[in-house]
Amino acid sequence: MENLIGLLVLAPLLGAGVLLTGGRRLDRTGHWIGTALAAASFVIGVVLFAGMLGRSGEGRTLQSHLFSWVPVGGFQADVAFRLDQLSMTFVLLITGVGTLIHIYSIGYMEHDERRRRFFGYLNLFLAAMLLLVLADNYLLLYVGWEGVGLASYLLIGFWQHKPSAATAAKKAFIVNRVGDVGLSIAIMLMFTTFGTFSFGPVFDAVSKAHTGILTGIGFMLLLAACGKSAQVPLQSWLGDAMEGPTPVSALIHAATMVTAGVYLITRSGAIFNAAPDAQTAVVTVGAVTLLFGAIVGCAKDDIKKALAGSTMSQIGYMIMAAGLGPIGYVFAIMHLVTHGFFKAGLFLGAGSVMHGMNDEVDMRKYGGLRKFMPVTFVTFGLGYLAIIGFPGLSGFFSKDKIIEAAFAKGGTEGWILGGAALLGAAITAFYMTRVMLMTFFGEKRWEPDAEGHEPHPHESPKSMTIPMIVLAFGSVFAGGLFSLNSSFLKWLEPVTGHAEGHSPVSAATVTAGTMVVLVLGVGLAWLMYGRRPVPRTAPRGSLLTRAARRDLLQDDFNHVVLVRGGEHLTRSLVYLDHSVVDGVVNGTAASVGGLSGRMRRLQNGYVRSYAVSMLGGTAVLIAATLLMRGVA
C-alpha cells in the first residue's frame, strides 16, 4: 500500500517527462497520454482511499520513506511521503478535478498546435501539487511548492506570443517568489529551533519552543501562504493569471496552486495553535482578502477576472477559517473541497462560453446565452447556486460553517470576523448573480469582432461538457454528503483536531442571516442587471467601482511603493557604490600611485645620491643600535 504513494506523484511526473521530451511524434497522442496518466493517478488515489477507509484510527496514516535525500550530519532530509486524511482529501481533489480538467482540455485546446506541451505542463502541475501535499517534511514540501510555481509560470504564460501573457506569467512567478522566501525562512527557523523539519518531530517539539520563535515561523508561513493563495498583500498576480488558457485558470483556482496556502496553514496547525499572534494575522489577512476579492469581483466585466476575484474571496474564507484554529481547520478544508468543485465548474463553464463566443471575455458582449448553451447554462448555474450558498448545495454547508466558526471566535474579534464573512457572502451573491445575469440572461449583446466575424454561440463538444456535468454534480452534492452525519468532520478530525466553538449567536440565526444577505445580494444584482438592460460599454461608475476595476489599485500601490521604491533604492545604492565604494577603492589606488610616483624620483640614477642614502641609512642604523644599547 505504501509503495503506491510514490506512484501517485510519479505517474503525472512521468507524463510530464514523456510529453516534454518526446517531441513531435507525440503530437497526435500526447493529450491522451497526459490524460491517462492523470487518470491513473486518480485511480491510485481512489485505491489508497479505499484502503484508508478499511483501516481505522492511527492506522489510517501511511508513511513511505523512499530514500535519504541529503544525509549530512545533523541535517537529515528525506524523500518521504505521508498520506493521512488531510493529504488524502487533497490527493482526491487534485487528481479528480485535475483529470476532469485534462479531459476538458482535450476539446478546449484542440486547435492549439502546442497541445502536447500544454498537457506536459498540466501533468507537471499535478505532480508538483501532489508532491506538495504528500511530503512528510517541509523541505520536500518546498520542492513541490516551487514546482507548482514553475508549472503555473509555464501555464499562465502558455500563449507566450502575447506580451500580456508573458508579463502575467512573470508577475505570477515573481510575486510567488516573495512568498517562497517566507517559506524558506520558516524552514530555516524550524531547523535552527527544532533541528528537524519533518512534520511529526516539529509538531511534537512545538510545546517546548519559545512563543516568539513560533510566531516568527507562523508569520513566515503566512507570507508563503499569501503568495501561493493570492491573499492580500500578495494577491496581485491572480487577476493577471487569467491570461493563461481557461483550463489552467480552473486548475489553478480549484485543484492546485491557490489551495496550497490553505493546506500549508492547516498542516502547520500545531505551530499556529501555539502562536496566537500569528493566528490573528492569518484571520486578518483572510477577512481582508475575502472582502477585497469580492469587491474586485463586482466591478470586472471580464468573466474570468470576475471569477478570479471570487476565488480570491473564497480562499480568503478558507484562510480565515484556518486562522481560527481548531474550530476552523476542518471547515477550511471542507470549503476548499466544495469550492474546488464549483469553481472548477464555473471556470470550465466560462471557458465553454468563450469557446462558443470567439474567445470574447467581456460579459457586456454576452447576454441571453442560456438558449444557445443549455448544458453550460445548467452546469454554470448549479455552480453559481453552490458558490452563493443556496440552501442544500455544497457552498451552503461549507460557507455557513465558516461564518459560524467566525462568530464562535468570540468577543469583538468574533463579531468583526463574522460580520466580514456575512458581508462577503452578500457581495458574493451580488457579483455572482451579476455574472450569471450578464452572461446567460437578458437580450443578446454580441457584435461582430474586428474582422467582421459574427459570433455563433454554440454548445461545446462532449469532451468539454462531460467534465462540467461531473463537476456540477460535485457542486450540488458534495457539501450535503460532507455534512451528512458530520462525516467530513469525523474524517479529518484525527489530523487537524477540532474544537466546538461557542458562538454568541445560534447556528440557526447564522443560517438565517446568511439567507437574508443572500437574498439581498441577489436582489440588488437583479435590480441592477436583471431588470434593466446592460449597457454594452461600461458606465463610468462610482469611485469605488473605478478603483475595483483597477483591482482596488493594487498594481498602482505595488508600482508606487515597491517598484518606484525599489528603483529609488537601487539608484541610491548604485550612487553609493559609485561614490563611496568605488571612491575608497579608486582613492587607495590613486594614493598608492601618487606615492609611488614621488618615491620614484628617489631613483635618480646618480651614484652619489645612492651613496648618501647608504651612508645616511648606516648612520641611522648605528645610531639606533647605540641608542637601544643605551636604553637597555
Added chain:
Amino acid sequence: MNPVNYLYLSALLFTIGAAGVLIRRNAIVVFMCVELMLNAANLAFVTFSRLHGNLDGQIIAFFTMVVAAAEVVVGLAIIVTIFRSRHSASVDDASLMKL
C-alpha cells in the same frame, strides 16, 4: 702617544673619504676616496687590535687590504670601460639606470 688619537685620525680620514665620495664627480677621485675610507677603517682595526692586545684587528685589516686590492682591479676596469664608451669619467654621466 695615546692610541685614542689614532682613532680620531681614523674618523677624520673616514669623514674626508665619505665627503669625497659624495661630493666629487670624477670617478677616479671617488674611487680614491673609497680607498681612503677603507684605509681609515683599517687604521681603526689596527688601533683596536693594539688597545685590546690581540691580533684579531690586524687580521681583519689584512682581509680588508685583499678585498680592496680586488675591488680596485674590478672598479678600475669598470671606470676605464665607461670612460672608453662615454669619454667622461664623471659619475653623474653614468645615470642610465634611473627610471
